[in-house]
Every structure is written in C-alpha cells, then in structure tokens.
Amino acid sequence: xxxxxxxxxxxxxxxxxxxxxxxxxxxxxxxxxxxxxxxxxxxxxxxxxxxxxxxxxxxxxxxxxxxxxxxxxxxxxxxxxxxxxxxxxxxxxxxxxxxxxxxxxxxxxxxxxxxxxxxxxxxxxxxxxxxxxxxxxxxxxxxxxxxxxxxxxxxxxxxxxxxxxxxxxxxxxxxxxxxxxxxxxxxxxxxxxxxxxxxxxxxxxxxxxxxxxxxxxxxxxxxxxxxxxxxxxxxxxxxxxxxxxxxxxxxxxxx
Amino acid sequence: xxxxxxxxxxxxxxxxxxxxxxxxxxxxxxxxxxxxxxxxxxxxxxxxxxxxxxxxxxxxxxxxxxxxxxxxxxxxxxxxxxxxxxxxxxxxxxxxxxxxxxxxxxxxxxxxxxxxxxxxxxxxxxxxxxxxxxxxxxxxxxxxxxxxxxxxxxxxxxxxxxxxxxxxxxxxxxxxxxxxxxxxxxxxxxxxxxxxxxxxxxxxxxxxxxxxxxxxxxxxxxxxxxxxxxxxxxxxxxxxxxxxxxxxxxxxxxxxxxxxxxxxxxxxxxxxxxxxxxxxxxxxxxxxxxxxxxxxxxxxxxxxxxxxxxxxxxxxxxxxxxxxxxxxxxxxxxxxxxxxxxxxxxxxxxxxxxxxxxxxxxxxxxxxxxxxxxxxxxxxxxxxxxxxxxxxxxxxxxxxxxxxxxxxxxxxxxxxxxxxxxxxxxxxxxxxxxxxxxxxxxxxxxxxxxxxxxxxxxxxxxxxxxxxxxxxxxxxxxxxxxxxxxxxxxxxxxxxxxxxxxxxxxxxxxxxxxxxxxxxxxxxxxxxxxxxxxxxxxxxxxxxxxxxxxxxxxxxxxxxxxxxxxxxxxxxxxxxxxxxxxxxxxxxxxxxxxxxxxxxxxxxxxxxxxxxxxxxxxxxxxxxxxxxxxxxxxxxxx
Numbered sequence: 001x002x003x004x005x006x007x008x009x010x011x012x013x014x015x016x017x018x019x020x021x022x023x024x025x026x027x028x029x030x031x032x033x034x035x036x037x038x039x040x041x042x043x044x045x046x047x048x049x050x051x052x053x054x055x056x057x058x059x060x061x062x063x064x065x066x067x068x069x070x071x072x073x074x075x076x077x078x079x080x081x082x083x084x085x086x087x088x089x090x091x092x093x094x095x096x097x098x099x100x101x102x103x104x105x106x107x108x109x110x111x112x113x114x115x116x117x118x119x120x121x122x123x124x125x126x127x128x129x130x131x132x133x134x135x136x137x138x139x140x141x142x143x144x145x146x147x148x149x150x151x152x153x154x155x156x157x158x159x160x161x162x163x164x165x166x167x168x169x170x171x172x173x174x175x176x177x178x179x180x181x182x183x184x185x186x187x188x189x190x191x192x193x194x195x196x197x198x199x200x201x202x203x204x205x206x207x208x209x210x211x212x213x214x215x216x217x218x219x220x221x222x223x224x225x226x227x228x229x230x231x232x233x234x235x236x237x238x239x240x241x242x243x244x245x246x247x248x249x250x251x252x253x254x255x
Numbered sequence: 256x257x258x259x260x261x262x263x264x265x266x267x268x269x270x271x272x273x274x275x276x277x278x279x280x281x282x283x284x285x286x287x288x289x290x291x292x293x294x295x296x297x298x299x300x301x302x303x304x305x306x307x308x309x310x311x312x313x314x315x316x317x318x319x320x321x322x323x324x325x326x327x328x329x330x331x332x333x334x335x336x337x338x339x340x341x342x343x344x345x346x347x348x349x350x351x352x353x354x355x356x357x358x359x360x361x362x363x364x365x366x367x368x369x370x371x372x373x374x375x376x377x378x379x380x381x382x383x384x385x386x387x388x389x390x391x392x393x394x395x396x397x398x399x400x401x402x403x404x405x406x407x408x409x410x411x412x413x414x415x416x417x418x419x420x421x422x423x424x425x426x427x428x429x430x431x432x433x434x435x436x437x438x439x440x441x442x443x444x445x446x447x448x449x450x451x452x453x454x455x456x457x458x459x460x461x462x463x464x465x466x467x468x469x470x471x472x473x474x475x476x477x478x479x480x481x482x483x484x485x486x487x488x489x490x491x492x493x494x495x496x497x498x499x500x501x502x503x504x505x506x507x508x509x510x511x512x513x514x515x516x517x518x519x520x521x522x523x524x525x526x527x528x529x530x531x532x533x534x535x536x537x538x539x540x541x542x543x544x545x546x547x548x549x550x551x552x553x554x555x556x557x558x559x560x561x562x563x564x565x566x567x568x569x570x571x572x573x574x575x576x577x578x579x580x581x582x583x584x585x586x587x588x589x590x591x592x593x594x595x596x597x598x599x600x601x602x603x604x605x606x607x608x609x610x611x612x613x614x615x616x617x618x619x620x621x622x623x624x625x626x627x628x629x630x631x632x633x634x635x636x637x638x639x640x641x642x643x644x645x646x647x648x649x650x651x652x653x654x655x656x657x658x659x660x661x662x663x664x665x666x667x668x669x670x671x672x673x674x675x676x677x678x679x680x681x682x683x684x685x686x687x688x689x690x691x692x693x694x695x696x697x698x699x700x701x702x703x704x705x706x707x708x709x710x711x712x713x714x715x716x717x718x719x720x721x722x723x724x725x726x727x728x729x730x731x732x733x734x735x736x737x738x739x740x741x742x743x744x745x746x747x748x749x750x751x752x753x754x755x756x757x758x759x760x761x762x763x764x765x766x767x768x769x770x771x772x773x774x775x776x777x778x779x780x781x782x783x784x785x786x787x788x789x790x791x792x793x794x795x796x797x798x799x800x801x802x803x804x805x806x807x808x809x810x811x812x813x814x815x816x817x818x819x820x821x822x823x824x825x826x827x828x829x830x831x832x833x834x835x836x837x838x839x840x841x842x843x844x845x846x847x848x849x850x851x852x853x854x855x856x857x858x859x860x861x862x863x864x865x866x867x868x869x870x871x872x873x874x875x876x877x878x879x880x881x882x883x884x885x886x887x888x889x890x891x892x893x
Contacts, residue, residue, distance in 0.1 A: 130386045
C-alpha cells in the first residue's frame with residue numbers, strides 16, 4: 001500500500017513544532033505502525049535527516065512506553081490496542097495518517113512524539129502503594145480474598161500507565177489512571193489501612209501536577225488499551241469524599 | 256585468579272540459615288552513611304532498591320526507560336514458582352530444588368538453587384502483602400497452575416500478566432521509598448561504564464538520555480540488575496531497549512562472564528512476517544497441550560494448509576518422539592522446527608514457520624473448550640497475523656528468549672570485582688544450562704527482596720564510607736572521558752549503513768551459527784565473520800547527526816557496538832564447551848534420540864571468562880560443580 005504520514009516534528013521542548021508530510025510507498029499490511037516508523041527513520045537517516053523520536057520498548061502491548069495520537073485518537077483507531085500492536089492493515093491504501101504526541105499540560109513534549117510522563121510516577125509516589133516492608137508479610141493464604149474482589153482488583157491493576165487516558169481527556173485529567181491504582185489496592189484487604197489517606201494524597205497530588213478534573217466525558221475509557229472501566233472513577237470519588245470528611249473531623253479518636 | 260564461590264559449609268538445608276547468622280551486620284545508625292547504586296528497575300533491581308532503601312541505605316536507582324515500571328520483567332506471562340504445596344500434591348523445597356537442578360541439566364550451583372527454592376515461599380507472601388492480585392479459587396485461597404518440567408502444580412499467576420503484576424508490586428514499594436527520600440530515581444539514564452579504583456568498584460558513569468549529559472556517580476557498592484543479552488540476536492522476545500552494555504562494560508573492567516553460550520530459545524513464538532520485523536512475540540507454551548505440530552511432507556508446498564491432505568502432512572514430533580509427541584521440552588521442539596525449515600518444508604512468508612493445528616482438538620473437545628482454554632491467545636495471534644486460528648492452523652517458530660549466562664557471582668551475589676553485585680537475569684547462577692518456566696520471576700525477586708539486602712550488608716561492613724572517592728577522582732574523570740570519546744567516535748564515523756542494518760546482520764549470524772544447533776564448523780565461521788562485521792561497523796555506521804542530546808540512533812549504536820564485542824565471547828564459549836547440555840546443543844554430541852549428550856567428565860564446571868581485549872582470546876577460569884544432593888542423570892523424554 002501507499003500512504004502519507006504527517007508527523008509532528010519538534011526538535012526540543014522549547015522549540016516550535018510543525019507537521020511534516022512523508023509519503024510512504026512500500027507499506028506492508030503485516031507491519032506494525034512502529035515498524036513503519038522504523039523504516040521511515042532508516043530512510044531519513046540515510047538521507048542525512050533527523051529521524052523521528054518516539055518512545056517504545058516491549059512492543060507487545062504491556063510496558064506502556066509507546067503511544068501517540070494517531071489521526072486524533074490516542075493509540076489509533078483499533079479498540080483495546082496500544083500503538084505497538086496496531087498493524088497497517090487497519091488502514092487503507094491512499095490514507096493520510098497524522099501522528100502527534102500525547103497532548104496535555106502535565107505531559108510536556110521532549111522531542112517529536114516523545115513526552116514527559118513522569119507526573120504519573122509522582123502520583124504513585126504520593127500513595128499508590130501498600131506499606132509492607134520486605135520481610136513483614138504474613139503467610140500468603142492467611143487472609144482469604146474472595147475471587148470476585150480479587151478479579152475486580154486485577155481488572156484495575158491491568159493499567160499499563162501509558163497516559164492515553166490523559167491525552168484523550170478534554171480536561172487533561174489523570175482520573176482513570178489514579179482511580180485504577182486506588183481501586184486495585186482499595187479492593188484488597190491488604191489495602192484497607194491506608195485506603196483513605198491514599199485517595200486523599202494521590203488525588204491532591206494529581207491536581208497539583210497540572211492534571212484537570214473529571215467531568216464524565218468517558219473518552220479515557222474509550223481509548224484505554226486495557227479496557228479499564230470508568231466505574232473505578234466513581235470508586236475513587238467515594239473514597240476521596242470520605243477521606244475529606246474524615247480529614248475535617250481532625251485526628252481520629254474513634255473509627 | 257581464583258574464583259571462590261564462598262559456598263557456606265554444612266548440609267544444604269542449613270547453609271543459608273547458618274550464613275545469615277554468620278554474616279556481619281551494619282549498625283542501624285550507620286546504614287544511612289552508605290551509598291548504593293542499583294542499575295535497572297526490573298523485578299530484581301526494583302525489589303533490591305526498595306528493600307535496601309527500607310533498611311536505611313542511601314540508594315540511587317537508574318533505568319533507561321522513562322519510568323521504573325516499564326522494565327521488561329513486565330512482559331512475563333506465565334507465572335512464578337513457589338514450593339508452597341497448597342495443592343497438597345507432594346511439593347517441597349527439596350522437590351523445587353531438584354526440578355530446577357535437573358531442568359538446568361546439571362550446570363547450576365546446588366547451594367544457590369536450594370536457597371532459591373527455600374525463599375520462593377516468602378516471595379509469594381511478600382507479593383500478596385504488597386497487593387499483587389494473584390489468581391484465586393472461589394474459596395478465596397490462592398490458585399495454582401502447572402508448568403513444564405514439574406509434576407506438581409506450584410505456579411502462581413495473575414491472568415497472563417504475572418510479570419506485570421509482580422513488577423508493579425516492586426515498583427510500588429520502590430515508589431514509596433522514592434517519596435520518603437530513601438531512593439533517588441534516575442529514569443531515562445543509561446549506564447555507560449563502571450568505575451573501578453584499585454580493584455574496588457566505586458561507581459558508574461551514566462548518560463542522561465534527554466540532555467546527553469555524561470556524569471559520574473560514586474557509591475560504596477554497585478548493583479547491576481540489567482537483564483539478559485538476548486537482543487544480541489536482534490530478533491528476540493526481549494524489549495527493544497534491552498542491552499548488554501552495563502554488564503559488558505563491567506566485564507571489560509574485570510568482572511568475569513560465566514557461561515555466555517547458555518541461551519534459551521522458546522519454541523512457540525509468532526514467526527517473522529518480513530524484513531521489517533522488529534521483535535518477536537511469544538505465545539504461551541501451553542498451546543502445545545492441544546495443538547498438533549506439522550509441516551507439509553513435500554518441499555516448497557505452497558497450498559493452503561486446509562488443502563493439504565492428511566497423508567501429505569508430517570507430524571514430525573509425533574513421528575520422532577512417540578512418547579512425548581508435541582510435548583517434548585523447549586529445546587527439542589525448537590531444534591526440530593529449525594530442522595524441517597532448513598529442509599525447505601517450512602510454511603508462511605520466508606518458509607520460517609511450522610503449523611500448530613487445533614482442528615483435531617476442536618473436533619474432539621468442541622470449539623467452546625478451545626475458546627475457554629486459549630481464547631485470549633487466539634485473539635492475540637489474530638491481531639498480529641490477521642489469520643483466524645479457528646479456521647486455519649497457527650504458524651509458529653522458535654525465538655531467542657532468555658539468557659542463563661551472565662556475570663559470574665559468588666554465593667553472596669558479588670562478582671569477582673570487589674563491591675560489584677549482580678542480580679536477576681544479569682547474573683549466571685541459578686538456571687544452569689536451561690531455565691524452567693516460571694523460574695525467572697522467582698529468581699529476580701529472591702535476589703532483590705531476600706538475598707542481596709543481607710549480603711550487601713556483610714560487604715559494606717568491611718568498607719568505610721570515608722574512603723569513598725569523590726567523582727572528581729582521576730579514575731572517574733578518565734572513565735567519563737572514555738565514555739564521551741566513544742560517543743564522539745560513533746557520531747564521527749558518518750558512514751552509509753544504519754545501526755539496525757548492522758544489528759540485523761549480527762543477529763542473523765548468531766542465529767545461524769550459534770542458535771538452536773551449533774557445530775564446530777559453524778562456530779568457527781562465525782568467529783571469522785563477527786570481527787569483519789565489527790570492523791565494518793566502525794568504518795561505515797551512520798548515526799543521526801543531531802548530536803549528543805536526545806538521540807535514539809546514538810543510544811542504539813552504543814548498544815550494538817557492545818553486542819558486537821560480546822558476540823565473539825558468546826560464540827567462543829559455545830566452541831570451547833565441547834559437549835551438549837540443556838539449551839546448548841552441539842550437534843556433534845547427541846544421543847541416538849537427538850537429546851543433548853553431556854560430558855560430565857570434562858565439562859561439569861562453570862566457564863568464567865576474563866576479558867583480555869576486543870578480538871583477543873579471553874582467559875578461561877573454571878569453577879568446578881559438584882552434585883551432592885541431586886545425582887547426575889541423563890534427561891529422558893521417552
């Protein structure tokens with residue numbers, strides 16, 4: 001197939017960027033989108049031009065490194081798919097495809113399609129953990145966990161932290177990402193002691209880092225490559241509100 | 256040089272316990288004075304950094320990814336072994352130990368493997384406490400599944416994403432320490448060299464992959480958890496960024512490299528679809544339980560599989576191994592697939608594939624059962640190949656997967672270089688010549704959570720933080736300068752071939768001559784061709800001229816340059832190890848059934864190689880292996 005790539009080129013975080021067209025004449029349907037970029041980069045390199053910078057690593061849809069906007073949709077047109085698992089057979093001969101970085105106030109562009117997503121790490125650092133020192137764990141089967149709770153927790157834990165939800169949200173909110181972690185841990189008995197502190201700290205940190213709030217557009221769920229449900233955002237809201245009430249009551253005397 | 260494995264005395268089941276008591280402790284108030292560098296944030300690196308941070312050491316952790324959570328441990332699918340015996344099916348520490356030593360074809364160190372089996376249970380406890388959502392039964396208790404190489408059900412799993420969930424557990428513990436200031440995280444940093452002063456490891460030189468800045472970091476001990484070297488073969492199941500640079504540079508500074516030729520090739524991966532192929536995706540080995548493997552009897556048969564009559568198909572595994580059939584071990588399945596493809600009977604683009612056919616299973620069990628067992632795998636296959644495995648057989652082919660070899664370590668996970676510790680896939684210790692499924696995750700976490708945090712204390716007691724040189728020390732300055740010069744040199748070549756084209760050629764060389772089957776003639780050919788390719792690389796490589804800041808082609812060039820140097824060692828080790836064992840299959844040494852034929856008389860040792868210069872013959876140091884608890888025996892699949 002033949003198609004045209006229009007790619008956002010920006011040589012550094014402080015430089016101005018623009019879309020540049022690249023005609024691609026030998027596109028195989030069995031190529032992944034990133035393999036097409038590999039080929040373009042080889043061509044650019046041999047012509048003495050600057051290759052396109054893009055993040056990628058495992059190329060099997062689990063590490064969360066890759067991802068950019070493909071014709072306006074985070075990770076492209078195929079549902080439940082990361083950019084690395086998107087194959088060219090999803091496109092038609094003659095198509096023009098626009099590739100742009102994930103855009104959000106909290107994700108500054110580093111170069112071309114590469115953005116800085118370290119704000120997501122900071123949200124986790126604020127409370128996305130269970131404080132269980134190495135060596136302090138009880139026997140693994142000491143606390144039975146219903147299969148239902150465990151499965152539901154796993155549904156939330158499947159988040160790969162790619163940031164597509166943030167890029168797709170009109171508010172640039174990281175609510176789905178944050179909700180997934182709060183729900184993953186909050187659904188398990190081990191996560192209970194820190195549950196409300198966790199919600200409070202993670203949500204407050206998220207806001208401080210420049211992410212917007214949630215106004216129920218649902219765009220996040222639509223682009224999530226792992227199909228994380230926005231139901232988890234409702235869970236986050238409940239935990240966050242309860243945490244605020246508890247916080248206002250002052251030091252806990254009687255729980 | 257004398258390699259002292261420092262294996263504690265006493266009966267095997269008491270060694271680790273006794274050793275823990277005998278090791279010296281760092282006074283709690285003094286711990287904060289010690290600096291430790293951890294390179295890599297996978298299961299081993301993240302769990303080690305988090306655990307040492309909790310103990311009070313000042314830890315710095317480096318990773319090349321943009322976040323610690325993305326290390327390639329994340330891609331492990333199947334599970335993690337532990338001898339909990341929750342199934343009441345006869346498992347025990349000794350049985351897990353026995354299976355692992357036997358699976359490794361008697362080329363691992365008994366004491367290390369026993370300790371691994373012992374610690375396996377605490378790992379599961381720790382992971383559950385951290386919130387890893389392992390699969391559970393309706394009772395609420397943990398579920399298990401079976402895995403290759405064992406007759407008990409001891410594998411814990413979280414759907415098909417066990418590696419991801421374990422890594423996110425370790426990453427969350429690490430994140431907590433980062434927030435507390437115990438660990439300083441350096442994402443998008445790669446280690447370019449190790450700094451050794453008077454035989455002591457004193458720090459590392461890194462490159463900030465965003466700004467290109469090359470800087471030094473000093474510490475009282477350095478820990479490398481930088482993974483394996485499967486990407487030397489270009490196409491592998493490893494992530495694109497996985498590389499050998501950290502351990503190779505340490506090797507060049509004096510750390511000996513053990514058993515580099517022990518590389519595992521996984522039989523069920525999705526085949527290459529064309530020249531553009533950038534990596535290979537693994538399909539769970541469980542598919543071989545119900546799928547039948549075959550190729551056409553006729554060479555160059557281009558008919559659709561469904562049009563090839565039964566009589567014209569060769570179910571070669573069932574034909575050659577009537578007892579085990581399609582369920583022969585990984586290495587045997589892989590070698591046979593290569594053989595039929597080399598014979599011109601491979602299927603799919605380029606003839607590099609064999610059929611894995613579920614037609615018979617669907618007739619026997621019904622489609623619903625197949626959907627239930629393998630639905631998600633079939634979907635993944637269809638997404639990548641656009642072929643529906645319910646309608647036509649899957650195509651599979653073996654791919655490079657895991658490195659059993661790595662830097663040599665003693666029982667304390669310390670290399671022969673004072674202060675340099677190696678954990679996870681980057682070391683060599685536990686898997687011998689072949690790793691069993693679901694054991695890599697176990698080893699990474701055992702090293703990071705439960706071994707290194709103790710053994711590093713014993714080392715640090717003998718070191719004074721006052722002796723830690725500043726990064727202005729001439730050794731740091733010189734190492735930094737060498738790294739800078741190397742970057743400049745790569746940029747200056749300005750030739751006509753891209754880094755990827757060199758990497759592809761190197762990978763093909765290794766795959767053809769040092770892959771599933773190896774022989775003297777092929778290995779010698781490779782030893783001639785690799786230096787030629789390396790020479791061309793330094794004359795003709797083309798790296799993007801955008802300079803030393805964010806430059807992905809420069810990153811790749813540095814890594815491929817190191818793979819090019821390493822390739823000699825990999826092949827040379829395969830040549831010198833004139834026996835077959837586990838995944839190392841020398842065609843000259845096989846039983847009449849085509850099974851690996853060990854030579855215990857001459858090769859029951861670890862081959863640890865000392866660097867003497869690029870293209871120079873390395874010096875061999877042997878660590879003899881003795882088997883006192885598991886008796887040497889021929890593996891059999893009859």
